[in-house]
Amino acid sequence: MELWKKNKLKLISLIAFNLLIWIINSFLYSLPVVFKVAFTVFTTGGFLILALIDIFPIESWQGKRIFKNLILTLIYGTIFLGILWLYTAYYKFPAMFKMTIIVYTLLTILFLILIDLKPLKEKTGIRAVNSLLFLFLIMGGGYTFMGWALPQFDPAYEIERLKPKKFFIEEADEETILSVGARVFKDYECFNCHDIEPGGIPKRGPALAAVDLGDRKKIRESVVDPRKEIAKGYEKELKTMPDYYETQIEKNYLEALIRYLENIGKVRITTEMMPEGWWTDPKILRDGKDIFEGIKNPDVACSVCHGKDGIPLMTEAADLRDVAEISKLSDADLFKVVSEGRPDTPMAAWKDYLSNEDIWKVIAYINMFHHGGRAEVHKKGEGIPAVAINQPVVPVIPE
């Protein structure tokens, strides 16, 4: 009765605190059940110990308790390890992660056994200096070892990417040439004066998709000697376009730019609409998958955050299986999200890493997630919802 009287308030606080935790972590900051249970176990455990402190008083820090502690810690530790082993096996933890949890548990047991060792004898003089040097060796050695023991990468891969790439137009395929040309157009900020979209708005220079640019020779002339012939209606802008591009842009890149401009009116890679037939084209989808999973470019691996099976693996990453959200977006919206990113979220702007073609390819692949893994044409407001929140969707690319 006395115990109840003493702890009534603590118990009520405990229950209220746990209720609060469950409410907050269910509605405001959602946590998986396992964490909510862990919180409850820890707070209840702490409460029980506090309540029982007076009933089972402890007399001394050392003495006979060391042996008793050792035995008790070993017994409890072994039971706990057994439970953990079963838990991690049941939930199919990969081997490395199972090892991590077991190692941390073993360290806990070891720490609890060693914690009540007899106080260390005080050291003076040279013995004190020696002990300090030994401590430094352990600390420095330990942290350096940790640095070496954790997984590493090979810097050679990045060094290779950092090397200035030599681009020879004779050796490159059509797709690469157009992609390099698009990059040159972007790098030299041609878009400041020239819109390339169909129906684009004329700026200080003509909208390029709306006018006849002529053949390759003519385009070259317009780029390197823009003042030779002025487009109709732009007479006032005679000196606006710089005339130094022939000396500024390396000849292979200049040629790629010209080929890109030559194709503007034909390929119709716009930022508004998925190119005709790409939603269900197996080759496009396979390319999209390679980009999505970081096979084509390790710097861009959408699956790291969005999950290979559509289950998000990063806080705030969009759930690509979510029909309600994804089907709200038009082709242009999807392009914008991948290209520009989503402000104030971890979604990056990938326009500097992916060409427009590649962005459409990856969108075509992403589209399969909210269509139950099937290749279908994306239409606003349509899709197949995933059955359960944790149900994976594995896109199946048609043959």
Add this chain to the structure above:
Amino acid sequence: MEFLEPLQFPIFGNRTAIWIIAQFHILFASFILGVPLFVVIAEYLYIRKRDYRYERLAKDIARVMAIAYSLTALSGGVFAFLLFALYPDFSYHILNKFSYLWILFYPGLVVVETILMYLYYFSWEPLKEKKGIHLFIGILLNIVGIATLFNMDAIASYMNTPPRDLINPTLWENVYNYTWMPLNIHRLVGNITYGGYMVGMMGAFLYVWSENKEERVYYDWMGYIGNTIGVGAMLFLPIMGYIYAREFYRYAAELGIYMMSDRLSMYFEAQAIVVGLMFLASNYYIYLSMKRIEGAVRYVPIVRFGFIVVFFAACIWFIPRHYFATMVPEEWMYEGMTKADFLKTTELPSHLGFLALMKAKNTAAVLLLLVTLLNYIIYRIAVKKGRIEWGGIDFRSQYILIFLGFSDIWLMNLMGAVRELVRKDYHVYLLLKDTALEAYTPTLAYASSLTTAITFAFFTIFVFIVWLGLRFGKEKG
């Protein structure tokens, strides 16, 4: 603009040379920024409580601070010289963008800070009857110190997150970039932590060197105060770090991804281990401190239970998304097996993916903070009910204090490297490319070895300063 060809630093190479000198400078600079905060608080406590220990503590630390000040200036000078010689294009860019800040504010602040620091130190005795004025000088010193920190943070943060979408940003727009304020706050709190642990470590060294009980009584208390301030400020660091990292994601998510999921991810795994160890060590120090309090033995079970929670939280904090140091595995990593088999053993499957998400990490951080706070509350309750036997602490605790100081310095070094490496091969992200061949991200093995070497070198100098200021100098005096 034509630039001089950068000079090549012998043996180490340019990047490593700058890395070493920048770390040295920042360690001394943080010391002379973090410690004055501590000194002024100690002096204030003396004025309020009239407990002479606080006055002695403030004076002792100020003595070390005065010596460290010269080394800060020295390392800063060498840093600037090397920067101009090894990275002339970058130096020109920064001088150009931060002209007034660099030629006017920064030197001005340093001059004022120097005057205030020496005024504060040498007026201790003359103003001992006018403590209010002396304290005021100390507060001014700290204000100028913090302004200097914010000043240099502007450049450090600009390099990672320069203003976007502005054609000719003004000086203020360059200063007030995305990560300036988060970096200011993170560093300010970090410096208080650092100051606390440094004082704790000084106390530990002097405790070990002490030859009589009276000295041990005082240095035991000094170590305890240092640790309390250190761990108290450290409680706020995870949230400050979170805000700082979040700003990176808001600015350019690819920077955040490079930090957390790509080549710098294992640096953060190392951080998780060190932070876990630091929380464990701080709580263990509280536990050892309780042992010298009469009657505190009754709280043993609850504190032991707290240790289990610390290990649990540290484990959750550590668990990575995958056991490879890149976003997708490089080919050599799965030599002799298929990529799928490699991923099966090294990557968390979707249904366990939540363990690597922020909700799990935040939960772990909250648990660590709660346990530490609870242990401190229990300690205070024990103090109220019993009597502390100063100088009677387990000798082991002094090694724990040194370990905490060492870990804090090591971690500051490693995380400083992360802040520099995050922008990949850019001096200023997307504005000024680093065209040197050394612009790649080094492995964690390399970074940790260098970090240890720098920490050792700093420690050697630091121990010398403490010995010079508080042992040798004092005895001769």
